[in-house]
Amino acid sequence: MSKAEVSMSHLIRVFTKPEQLNSKLAQIEQHISDNLADFLSQHVVAKKTSLEEIEKDFASAAIPEIPEFVSTHAETLLEKLVAHSVNTYSPRFIGHMTSALPYFHLPLAKLMVGLNQNLVKIETSKAFTPLERQVLGIMHKLVYGQDETFYEQYLHSAKHSLGAFCSGGTVANMTALWVARNNLLGPRPGFSGVARAGLAAAYRHYDIDGVGVLSSRRGHYSLGKAMDLLGMGRDEMVTIDCPSQTLSPEKALIAGREYAAQGKKLLAIVGIAGTTETGHVDPLDELADVANELGCWFHVDAAWGGATLFSERYRHKLKGIERADSITMDAHKQMYVPMGAGMALFKDPKDSNAVRHHAQYILREGSKDLGSTTLEGSRNGMAMLVYASLHILGRQGYELLINQSIEKARRYAEMIEEDPFFELITQPTLSILTYRVVPPGVHDLLANASQQTQQRIYDLLNQLVVSVQKRQREAGKSFVSRTRLSTQTYSDKTITVFRVVLANPLTSDEDLRAILQEQATIAQETQAWQELQGLLLPHVKVS
Amino acid sequence: MSKAEVSMSHLIRVFTKPEQLNSKLAQIEQHISDNLADFLSQHVVAKKTSLEEIEKDFASAAIPEIPEFVSTHAETLLEKLVAHSVNTYSPRFIGHMTSALPYFHLPLAKLMVGLNQNLVKIETSKAFTPLERQVLGIMHKLVYGQDETFYEQYLHSAKHSLGAFCSGGTVANMTALWVARNNLLGPRPGFSGVARAGLAAAYRHYDIDGVGVLSSRRGHYSLGKAMDLLGMGRDEMVTIDCPSQTLSPEKALIAGREYAAQGKKLLAIVGIAGTTETGHVDPLDELADVANELGCWFHVDAAWGGATLFSERYRHKLKGIERADSITMDAHKQMYVPMGAGMALFKDPKDSNAVRHHAQYILREGSKDLGSTTLEGSRNGMAMLVYASLHILGRQGYELLINQSIEKARRYAEMIEEDPFFELITQPTLSILTYRVVPPGVHDLLANASQQTQQRIYDLLNQLVVSVQKRQREAGKSFVSRTRLSTQTYSDKTITVFRVVLANPLTSDEDLRAILQEQATIAQETQAWQELQGLLLPHVKVS
Known part of the structure; x- marks a missing residue:
């Protein structure tokens, strides 16, 4: 031009x-x-x-x-x-939590931008505000299942909030811990509360030396980020090792007591309903007991796994989640909504008042503006897409989607276990599993090798996964991710594994077989594979 | 079904x-x-x-x-x-910062959802990551104007970041103050830094009694929210009254010194480039001097006004912004991008390392994943819409849009000043202005009334604005917002005013005249107007 x-x-x-x-x-x-x-x-x-x-x-x-x-x-x-x-729509893109979406989100996204509402306040969102409150109410009911009277009283109350919509699970976790912190160190006679007076003054007033959050090593990295942001400090994360991939209630109780014995105050236990790396679910019911015993907040990070509650068949896996004080859920994960739809939910509709704020020109006192208790300010109308999904898929539709993911993961685990080239590392609790490629014969070799050779084999197996994952991604037909884990089987080692998330309903068993086949082919072209063969060779000669 | x-x-x-x-x-x-x-x-x-x-x-x-x-x-x-x-597209919706958008955003929003990338990491965003970095670089150059070598070195550096994309100005302000806090209270021999050790330990180590942020009373409410969130506490906001609507550098210097004299440390001065309520721009150059003098961080909240930098004609109004350590800008305001595109920019590409974090499965050390230094985790591809706008509108297109907004605001101010029913309260610096409806004769009455009557008149004038704003909104044809201000003219009173943001390029002078006309008509139907007439009546009889 x-x-x-x-x-x-x-x-x-x-x-x-x-x-x-x-x-x-x-x-x-x-x-x-x-x-x-x-x-x-x-x-x-x-x-x-x-x-x-x-x-x-x-x-x-x-x-x-x-x-x-x-x-x-x-x-x-x-x-x-x-x-x-990245072709997230592709049935062979099974490495992360983003997958194909229902088609109707495309025209709805256009409607959302055409309307361009701002949900920080009613004046710029009108019906979107009650709609967002309703969506939060529906999700609240899904978890907590309160009766009609409860929702009649709180769903649209200016003085209460059942949760906070936000851009994603990270902000939801931050919001939940922010609310927890401000309730723990709230105002009382002679002290204006941490929100006004700050953390240092709160520690002095409450005579505590630190405020911590306990979770397993599988806790999402946003927890550490929240500890930094909220001023408690990353070092106050009480992180429990979990070779079984879930947080042991016994260990949590002991660690919580030890923490308190140092003159510190445990703010919260974070249970995970679907860890990012292996999809495991912590024993939520028992952890609720521990939180009760320790007198602390109980938060459940169900960003990924929360949608399992739609399934009558599998919701028992999240038993105890209804005892959480707060919950994180991402609709853009297993609810198949486009990126940008996180939620923090609060059991007690009064709790989020601990972060309530006002301004002259908006969020006036007594208003129902959603922005009064959210971490974010201006926000778009993503709640409409969650609302539409809830209605168009319905609980029954979600149940089918959740069930097929879990059952497909089981079938993939079976394929891996039956294949001599692969080793299943973690069984799927929901629809995430991890595995690695191990050339035939290497396990036997490992059992009889010197410590030095063992170490070399471990290194090569890790390199093998890294190379295969990278080359497969670059080839562009399939995508799995990778991570590093310690497990019960290899308790003294951190091993590198493929990580697979079976979310996409378009992924067929044939796709899964093709992905394994491609990995086996690529593996044999790597240097690590060649070197492992070299180590196997003398071994073969002996027999 | x-x-x-x-x-x-x-x-x-x-x-x-x-x-x-x-x-x-x-x-x-x-x-x-x-x-x-x-x-x-x-x-x-x-x-x-x-x-x-x-x-x-x-x-x-x-x-x-x-x-x-x-x-x-x-x-x-x-x-x-x-x-x-809310019909934000309507030329007569001039009450908030959301307006009509360029048409191309509609198909692009559909493309964004169709691609459904996750910008937290390269694996799930690929080209979107370099694109977002480039957008941040362009915005950085718009403000700081560094040379080519600078951007060659930093634009795609894994160890640096020119800024952080986020959902909006609130998160941008939080991010900037988080980075500032972590740099101020960073690691040094014998101390692991606030990010790890927390705020209370940092205060002890650095021997300070509080950390504060200074801004004028017109500062955005997100600043107080950030003080709460970051653990410094809302009471440590050093808020300076500003009857002239801008932060006085002299007052800032005095207040900053007084704050330090209490054994506290001023973290930052926040200058505002376009206040939310009146659109005023603080004297940024002088405030940069003050920040320098006090040895503190200088943040500029240019969420709304930052786009003025595209205008060669008016960018001088933001003189000194290039001296800010960090800047907040919202592309969804005067850059006409759909809701959800905020940015924090950092003058020094090393500064955001103070909040850098890693995880096993993503954001690995040395990676260029954007999520390593952002407050949020998973994020959608909004950067594409900013990128498209920057190219399709170009600097020249933005200049035209900015200029026409500013000049339209001036014309609206003239219409108000010429109209006997209205009183202009704040002149537009950029394209926001405030005014109120005042029945003819009331100013004279006010000058000669008893203190008690004066108070009654003030109350009625405030009520008048509230009623007119509410009824006009409900009538659905036009929308202006309202706020409460204190000004030099009425320095002892907080008055209620209409607030207008002239962003929509489709708003014509005819629209503006129609809005005023409607307000005048509605005003005469209110009870407050009737009561004011009642007060005027005896006054008229006397003369």
Whole structure:
């Protein structure tokens, strides 16, 4: 576009005139509408494998001076961005918690942006505010199952809040611990409370030397971040080792008592309903007892696993969650809502008053503005997408989706166990599992090797997983992730494993077999594999 | 839908099959695509005026059991939600910072959801990560204008970060103060730093009794919220009165010294580039001197006003912003991007290392994952919309938009000053202004009235604004907001005023005249007006 064309009337057109039927952006949109899977498989080509190469397309900090035509820019987006995105829709992308989404979210996302509401206050959101409150109420009922009278009283109360909508699980965990902290160190005669007076004054007033949060080593990294942010300090995370992948109530009780004996105060136990790395569920009911015994808050991070509550068949796996003081849930995980829909839920509708705040021009006292008790300020209308999903899928639809994920994970675990090239590391509790590739014969070798050789084998097995995961990702057809774990079997070692999340309902057993097959093929081309074969060779000769 | 129909194959269709051409949701989408303004004016009917009535549509916490057909649900959304939303697209909605958006955001929002990337890590975002870094670099250059070598070195560096993308200005302010806090109370020999050891230990180690943040009374409410969250405590906000609407550098220096004299440490001065309530810009250059003098961090909250930097004509109004250690900007305000695009920018690319964190399965040390230094975890691809806007509007396009807003605000101020029914309270520095309705004769009356009558008049004038604002909003044709201010003219009073934000490029002078006309008409129907006339009456008789 030449400078002469940059006029106010051009800009007004950019604001008001939809794309012409055959413009590039209109074509893209039509393709997405007609067949998203086809659009993605055609455009997500991922030819550039190294990040450094992709970075070259985004190398300059120069401020674009002259406006570009929309269609020109749409071409750029396709070539530079879409081509090198991740095809999260693909049935063989089973490495993270993002998966294919129900189709209706596409037009609804457009409606959301067309309406462009701001949920911080009723004035800029109107019906979205009661809708968001209702969504929080439905999720609250899913967990806590209170009766009708309870929700009649609290759902739309200006003085109460059943939870806080937020951008994701990290902010939800922060919000929950913030509320917990402010309740623990709240105002009382002679002290204005931690919210006003700050942490140092609160410690002095309450005569405590530190405030801690206890969780297993599988706790999400956002807990440490929250400890930093909230001023309690990362070192006050009481982290319990968990070779069995779940938090032992006995160990938690002992550690909690030891912590208190140091003159410190345990703020909360965090139970996990679906750990990020292995999908395990802590023994929530027993942990609720421990929290009770220790007199502390009980938070459950159910960001990923919370949706299991929709399943009558499997909700028993989360038994005890209804005793949590607060809960984190992400609708953009197993509720199949687009990225950006986290929630903190509070058992007691009064608890979030500990973080309530007001301002002159909005969030006036007595208003029902949602922004009065949220960590974030301005927020978009994501609650509409959760609302729509809840109705269009319904509890029964969610139950089917949850059940098929869990049952597919079991079948994948069986495939792995039957395959001589692989070793299942953690069984799926829900629909996450971990495994690794182990060349046939290596286990026997390991049993009889010198300590030095054992160590070399461990290193090579770890390298093998790293290489295979990386090459498979770069090949672009499938994606699994990897992590490092310690387990009961290898209790003295931290091992590197593939991590798989079976969320996508489009993933078939055939996809799973193909992924394993590809991994086995890639593995045999790696240097680590060759070296392991070299170690096996003399061993074979002897027999 | 009956229970029998809830099958996995039905669900797979929900995931894979686009809406049929004539389905309700497809019709909605088509209408949005063809003419958003028409869609909104047809469907945002706002017949229910009271929130309580709207709440009835969202009253139950029952979990929807049976799936609904998409089209059935689309009808529900239209009737219950869209009908009672706020028409932010309307040229006469001039009460808040959300306005009409460029059309291309609608298809791009669909693309964003179709791709459903997660920006917390490269594995789930690929090209989106370098893109987001580039957007942060462009915004950094807009403010700080460093040379090419600087951006070559830092734009894609794994060990540095030019800023943090986030959901909005609140989180950006929190992020900036978090980074400032962790740098102030960082590690040094014998102390592991506040991030690890916590605030109370940091105060002891550094031998300080409190950590405060100084801003004018016009500072955004998120600052107090950040003080609570970060554990410094709301009472450590050093809030300076500002009858002139801007923070006096002299007062700031004195207050800063007094604060230090109490054995406390001033963490930061927050200058505001466009206050939320009146749009004023603090004297940033002088405040940078004060921060320098006091040896503290200088943060500028430019959430709303920052985009003025695109305008060669008006960027001088933000002189000194380039001296800020950190800056908050919201692309969803004057950059016309949909809700949910905030940014914190850091002058020194090393500063955000003070909040850097890692985890086993993602954000590994040395990775370029954006999540390593952000407050939030999982995030969506909003950066794409900012990127597209920067290119499609260009600096020149933004300049035109910014200039027309500022100049329109001036014209509106003139209309108000010329109208005998209104009183301009604050002149627009940028494109926000405040005013109120004052019946002719009331100013004279005020000058000669007893103190008791004066007080009554003040109360009535405040009531008048409240009533007019409320009724105008309920009438549904126009929307201005209101706030409470103290000003130089009425220095001993806090008065209630209309607040107008002239962001929407579609707002014409005719719209503005119509809004004033409607306010004048509504005002004369209020009880406050009648009572003021009653007070005027004897006064008129005397003359």
